[in-house]
Amino acid sequence: MSFLRLQAVSRRFGQVAALDAVDLAVPEGSRTAILGPSGSGKSTLLRIVGGFETPDSGRITLGGDLLAEGPRTVPAHLRGIGLVAQEGALFPHLSVADNIGFGLPRATPGREARIAVLLAMVELDPSMLRRRPDQLSGGQQQRVALARALARKPRLMLLDEPFSALDTGLRASTRKAVADLLAAEGITTILVTHDQAEALSFADQVVLLREGRLLQAGKPRDLYLQPRDTTVATFFGEAVILPARLSGGWAECALGRVPLTRPDPRARAEIMLRPEQIALLPTGTEAAEVRARVEAVEFGGASCGVAVRLQRAEDGGRAPRLELRCSYLTAPPVGSLVRLAVSGQAHPLLPAGEGRP
Numbered sequence: 034m035s036f037l038r039l040q041a042v043s044r045r046f047g048q049v050a051a052l053d054a055v056d057l058a059v060p061e062g063s064r065t066a067i068l069g070p071s072g073s074g075k076s077t078l079l080r081i082v083g084g085f086e087t088p089d090s091g092r093i094t095l096g097g098d099l100l101a102e103g104p105r106t107v108p109a110h111l112r113g114i115g116l117v118a119q120e121g122a123l124f125p126h127l128s129v130a131d132n133i134g135f136g137l138p139r140a141t142p143g144r145e146a147r148i149a150v151l152l153a154m155v156e157l158d159p160s161m162l163r164r165r166p167d168q169l170s171g172g173q174q175q176r177v178a179l180a181r182a183l184a185r186k187p188r189l190m191l192l193d194e195p196f197s198a199l200d201t202g203l204r205a206s207t208r209k210a211v212a213d214l215l216a217a218e219g220i221t222t223i224l225v226t227h228d229q230a231e232a233l234s235f236a237d238q239v240v241l242l243r244e245g246r247l248l249q250a251g252k253p254r255d256l257y258l259q260p261r262d263t264t265v266a267t268f269f270g271e272a273v274i275l276p277a278r279l280s281g282g283w284a285e286c287a288l289g290r291v292p293l294t295r296p297d298p299r300a301r302a303e304i305m306l307r308p309e310q311i312a313l314l315p316t317g318t319e320a321a322e323v324r325a326r327v328e329a330v331e332f333g334g335a336s337c338g339v340a341v342r343l344q345r346a347e348d349g350g351r352a353p354r355l356e357l358r359c360s361y362l363t364a365p366p367v368g369s370l371v372r373l374a375v376s377g378q379a380h381p382l383l384p385a386g387e388g389r390p
């Protein structure tokens with residue numbers, strides 16, 4: 034059952050529809066990542082859920098309680114929602130202990146012990162309690178901000194790009210620590226991020242917004258392997274998109290006959306595969322094999338980009354060029370002939386804008 038529910042939530046700023054009739058269901062204890070290009074409405078959505086912004090129309094409920102019905106809203110401090118912002122926004126003049134304990138009244142029994150437990154939960158050393166925020170690293174500051182948000186035992190945690198100021202290694206380890214902690218505590222969480230890989234690895238549900246509209250919501254694997262249309266497909270990484278004839282759950286395309294992820298009643302459609310589904314192998318002697326000529330190889334560390342031109346076209350068009358990947362250890366030379374082996378299924382795409390939820 035969904036814990037947080039948004040129904041037809043809209044918000045305009047002058048001519049701009051920051052959110053346009055967004056429906057969203059977030060199950061209890063789950064982690065949802067909101068993703069989208071700059072200006073797509075991610076922060077507006079988070080701020081409306083947190084109670085820092087008011088919707089023009091639509092309805093929001095949390096655990097059955099009404100939070101907003103159009104512009105009539107419950108104030109932020111009565112929602113039981115925690116927020117960790119991009120820069121942590123710690124109080125610079127307060128110690129770590131006082132930052133964490135900020136929302137706990139001084140007279141709370143066991144206050145000091147609770148602060149110590151919260152610090153341990155975010156895996157910081159007790160010696161840090163007396164430090165000020167400027168004596169901590171960026172990752173440590175974000176952990177303190179999380180501990181502060183956890184102190185009031187929120188029903189819902191909102192994370193607004195909390196890892197974006199951290200460098201790559203620290204970012205991954207902090208993200209994992211935060212994800213593990215929130216899962217262990219069973220706290221329903223919404224993360225706003227620009228980072229596709231972060232969204233796919235952090236969340237149970239990924240939501241893609243564009244221009245205030247929800248393009249697709251689903252499990253990370255489904256958004257990656259079964260995107261609704263080309264926009265969603267290319268947002269989540271490199272995609273091989275080819276025209277195909279469809280019949281009986283199969284696609285006939287320049288890569289041969291490939292099974293579909295689901296039956297599709299259309300006779301023709303574009304299909305999508307991820308580059309890692311296509312292996313580059315030495316050519317054999319089979320006449321039916323799919324062959325391609327290597328046109329370019331780009332070294333990229335662990336994996337190389339390999340551009341190949343298929344030797345066959347569908348319907349007499351120009352043979353497609355595919356951008357594939359392989360290990361630098363097995364990268365074929367430019368100009369050589371290779372065989373392509375497809376694994377998994379191809380996903381039929383809808384024309385842009387069709388069949389939105």
Ligand SMILES: Nc1ncnc2c1ncn2[C@@H]1O[C@H](COP(=O)(O)OP(=O)(O)OP(=O)(O)O)[C@@H](O)[C@H]1O
Nearest residue numbers: 046049050051069070071072073074075076077078
């Ligand atoms: N207070 C405001 N006044 C006017 N326009 C606003 C306001 N807040 C947001 N907008 C506009 O609403 C749209 C959505 O903004 P929002 O900040 O939600 O996007 P975002 O996806 O979070 O972007 P970013 O990734 O750049 O933070 C943008 O066009 C933005 O300019």
